[in-house]
Amino acid sequence: MTGNPARAAVLICLIGLAAALLAACTHAPRATGDLGVVIERAAGRLVVIETTGSTILTRVPGLGDTSHASVVYSRDERFAYVFGRDGGLTKVDILRGRVVGRVMQGGNSVGGAISQDGRLVAVANYEPGGVRVFDAQTLAQIADIPAVAADGSTSKVIGLVDAPGNRFVFSLYDAGETWIADMADPAAPKLTKFTRIGRLPYDALITGNGRYYIAGLFGEDGLALLDLWNPEAGMRRILDGYGRGEEPLPVYKMPHLEGWAVAGDIAVLPAVGRHEVLLLDMATWREAGRVPVHGQPVFAVARPDGRHVWVNFAHPRNDTVQVIDLVSRKIVATLKPGKAVLHMEFTPRGERVWVSVRDEDKVVVYDTATLQPVAELPVEKPSGIFLTARAHKTGL
Amino acid sequence: MPRSLLVVFLAIGFALPALADELSRARQNELLYLLEQDCGSCHGLRLKGGLGPPLLPADIADTPDEALIDVILLGRPGTPMPPWDVEITATEVAWLVGRLRTGKVAYDR
Structure with a gap:
């Protein structure tokens, strides 16, 4: 029987298959649903973390100036797009823990967004003021939207978010305007502009359903609201005069x-x-x-x-x-949690929250039911924490 | 020389070096840390600007010391720049401005 060449061949094949399966097991494919990144703001590094065991997987250097850096994710939750202060847009493969693309797209930027269809990454720039749009695959520039206000002045851009219908919405800090950029034709964004929304919009958000865009105003007691289901109605002031005429305290952050x-x-x-x-x-x-x-x-x-x-x-x-x-x-x-808490990020279903503590070079993980810390990780000057679940949330 | 005047001279003589020594190395490092990490929130960790203007030597070359010291101590009404006199003295701000002019602002890590 052992002399039967056909049987021997089958046996060899089976052994080979078993070996291949074993090899596959030792390099098991890993999904990214429980992954995330923490910015080491002073070192210009990302720390890749996982939230199942609350551990650090790897660090990715080479991100430039990561003051105020923020991150959005590709729709497959594998690539993190990092927006650096120095105008750098960096694409990081968090599974392999390496930079796979980087462009210096502006002089000074503050954040960005990824389009509903995942094909476009937009960056909000302070200098030169405006929004630049890139191919999410290649990081090739597709569109440039200079923030030139109605009065001809240029403006820093803040509060850039994605909105349903493959649109981006953002605000002009100096000019007090909000613009919608419809990216149906990515190379030729169609702009809708709302002027005089209020003084010094400093940041903005969009509701989870993508309907309401709200800009906070630094120069006035109030916020500006845009209903994206009814943009014709324009922007309206909400919570007007919430300071009740009292002098606001100086703002240190x-x-x-x-x-x-x-x-x-x-x-x-x-x-x-x-x-x-x-x-x-x-x-x-x-x-x-x-x-x-x-x-x-x-x-x-x-x-x-x-x-x-x-x-x-x-x-x-x-x-x-x-x-x-x-x-x-x-x-x-x-x-x-410690000196200089900069950011908090919940796990997707909310059982834990990750808290960055800058001056103590650590990230603390809390159980949100007991409100007790359950893990602590060494991270150098941590700032923003971004988990991959953001990939599937409008505005994040 | 009247005795009271002598006392004044002596006092000044002692006070001047005391003023320079007032900023211990530890305090200097605290100030540089504050500059990078907290001023850096708006002006950039590398002081290249952000919501607030850049503060590199070339950017502030045309602004006199007194103006810079005033803005840091008293803030800039109508903008997000807050007054820092609640936690930094005029002497400390003057020292910080001196460091800003040199561009050597890294704290000891």
Whole structure:
């Protein structure tokens, strides 16, 4: 029997197949749904992390000046597009842990967005003020949209987000305008402009359903709202005069409007120059109340179920994070993760939150039910934390 | 020489070196850290600008010391630039401006 050449061939094939399978097992394909990156802002590096075991997988250097760097993901959750302060747009393969593309697209940039169809990456630039649009595959430039306002002045661009219909929406900081860029023809964006939206829009967000774009104003007590289902109605002021005429406190760290803290119809926004978060009734667009907090809020981020909102604070009160229960509208916890808490990011289903603590060179992971820290990772001067689930969220 | 005047001279004589020594190395490093990390939030970690203007030597060459010191201490109303006199003294700001002019602003890591 052993002499049967046909059988021997089959046996050899089976052994070979088993060996191949074993090899495949030792290099098992890995999915990216539980991955993310943390910016090491001073070192110009990304730290690739995974949220199942709360560990660091690798570090990716060579990202240039990552002050205020932010990240969006490709729709396959494999590539991170990193927007650096020095105008660098870097594409990182987080599975392989390496840079696969990098262009210096502007002199000074602040953030970016990826289009609904995943084909276009747009970057908001301070210098030269405007938006540049790139092919997500190759990083070849496709369109350039200089931010020249109605009065002919150039402007820094802030609050760039993606919107349904393969559109980008952004605001002109100096000029106080909001523009929609329809990318149906990527090389020739069709612009719709809203002028005089208010003084010094400093950041903006879009609701998770992609309908409402809201720009925070630094130069006025209020926010500007655009209903993308009804752009003909123009932009309107909401929460006008929320400071009630009181002089705002000096702001040692600009607030950020990111994500969208919502419980039922109530949205939560940081107040500028005040130790308060504002509650906004999204049915009426009127104030629904406010919650006094530890300091000037920077981020107010909702746990994905929307019941709790985690808030961090501006320098020098930035060693603290507070948790607000949106049902009772009370602070249910005041946590001290460490000096200079810069950012918080929830895991997609919200059981954990990752918190970057810049001055203590660490990222702390909290259990969101017990509010206790469950892991701590060494990360040099961490700032933004971006998990891959953002790939499938409008505006992130 | 009246005795009181002598006392004044002596006091000045002692006070001047004391003023220069007032900024310990540790405090200097704290200030440079603040400059990079917190001023850097708006002006860029490398001071190349952001929401706030760039602060590299060439960018501030035409602005006199007093103007820079005033803006840092008192802020710039109508813009996001806040007053820093709540945590930095005039002496410290003057020292920081001196460092900004040299462009050598890295803190000891």
